[in-house]
Amino acid sequence: MKIAKFLGNKEIDFVDVKEPSIEKDDDVKIAIQYCGICGSDLGAYAYPPLVVPSNLSKGEPPYAQGHEFTGIVVEVGKNVTRFKVGDRVTAEPLMYCGECEECRSGHYNVCEQITCLGYAADGAFAQYIVMDERNVHMLPSNIDFKVGTLIEPTGVGYGAVVDSGLKFQDSCVIFGAGTIGLMAMQTANAIGAKMTIVVDVVEERLALAKEMGATYTINAIKENCVERIKELTGRGADVVIEAAGTQQTFNNAIDCAKIHGTIQVVAMYHQPIVIENQVTFMGHDLTLKMSSAAYNNRFDDILRLISEGKLTPQKLISKEIELDHLVDEGIEVLLKDKTLYKILVKCS
Ligand SMILES: [Zn+2]
Ligand SMILES: [Zn+2]
Structure with a gap:
């Protein structure tokens, strides 16, 4: 089968390899239909790759990237x-032991040996994949193979908001109108936030944020976003979701939170960040939390919310390409054009 091996340092090799086969009695073999390109795939491609070694790693690197996929059993x-041949499915890409204390208490997303497809095993920029049944989820009949690829990134935004402890009628500020930021915004709206305020520097992204339900949007180049947030919220935001990943947005997140507010970071920083405004951070008794793939035991809720139209990630699909063009029409294009959201790779 065809697979796109990521060699590191902006190099991807399209090679023919043996199809993966069922090894364990709990395995499900999936013919991949679509796989979305994630911001973390771009990050690994353009910056030093994120390495997540674990005892659970499978095979030998280099691995194919890709962890947001749908397919047919x-x-x-x-x-x-739970599955039979012909079922339409998606899957959680996390690889976890199932035995450590975190796994046993339901927090398998922070398993002591946690790792992920595409980082420690071949991912889904390929024609087939074999997954443990516990990772696989049935797609509802009204979610097609394209929209289904958005469930995993939706889960990251959803998990960040749920983990932040956002309550009904809280105000929520979201830095970064990318896929994660916008899905966090819709989750906050679904929980019943009093207002959602999305901050970005790209007008097209802010327009989409508005279309998808943001109460207010702020272009941080044109306005002092911290002042504007204070004006809109009165005392500052109850919850701030930092989904942009720069020192400036991290600083702003601290400055615009209310006293006793929570900052939930779900961004990946490509350089170390520091707490520059420590007086505010400490003086306001802020809570700083981080999360990444916090969708443990939450995929079914997310599938239902999408199925019912309460979350609309389908608006984030920018275009579709063939697997052979993963680099030239996919990754390289996304690195340059910040008005694009998801590019889906057709794998079958
Ligand atoms: Zn992803
Ligand atoms: Zn574990």
Whole structure:
């Protein structure tokens, strides 16, 4: 089968490899239909790759990237009960042990050995993949293969807001109108936030934020966003979601939170960040939390919210390309054009 191996240092090799096969009785083999290109794939491609070594790593690097995918079940191991050949599915890309204290308490997303497809095993920029049944989820009939690829990134934004403890009628500021930021904004609206304020520097992104339900948008180049947030909220934001990933947005997040507010960071920083405004940070008794793939045991809720139209990630699909053009029409284009959201790679 065809697979796109990521060699590091902006190099991806399209190679023919043996199709993966069912190894365990709990395995499900999936013919991949679409796989979305994630910001973290771009990050690894353009910056030093994020390495997540673990005892659970499979095979030998280099690995193919890709962890936001949908497909059709083509074979199941003999213990698989929830799926049969022909089922339409998506999957959680996390690889976890299932035995450590975190796994046993339901927090398998922070398993002591946590790792992820595309970082420590071949991901889904390929034609087939084999997954443990526990990772696989059925797609509802009204979610197609394209929209289904958005469930994983939606889960990252959803998980950040749920983990922040945002309550009904809280105000929520979101820095970064990318995929994660916008799905966090819609989640905050679904929970019943009093207002959602999205801050970015790209007008097209702010326009989409508005279209998808943001109460207010702020262009941080044109306005002093901290002042404007204070004006809109009165005392500052109850919850700030930092989904932009720069020192400036991190500083702004601290400055615009209310006393006792919470800052939930869900961005990946490509350089170390510091707490520059420590007087505010300490003096306001702020809470700083971080999360990444906080969608443990939450995929079913997310699938339902999308199915019911309460979350609309389908608006984030910018275009579709063939696997052979992953680099020239996909990754390289996304690195340059910040008005684009998801490019979906057709894998079958
Ligand atoms: Zn992702
Ligand atoms: Zn574990």
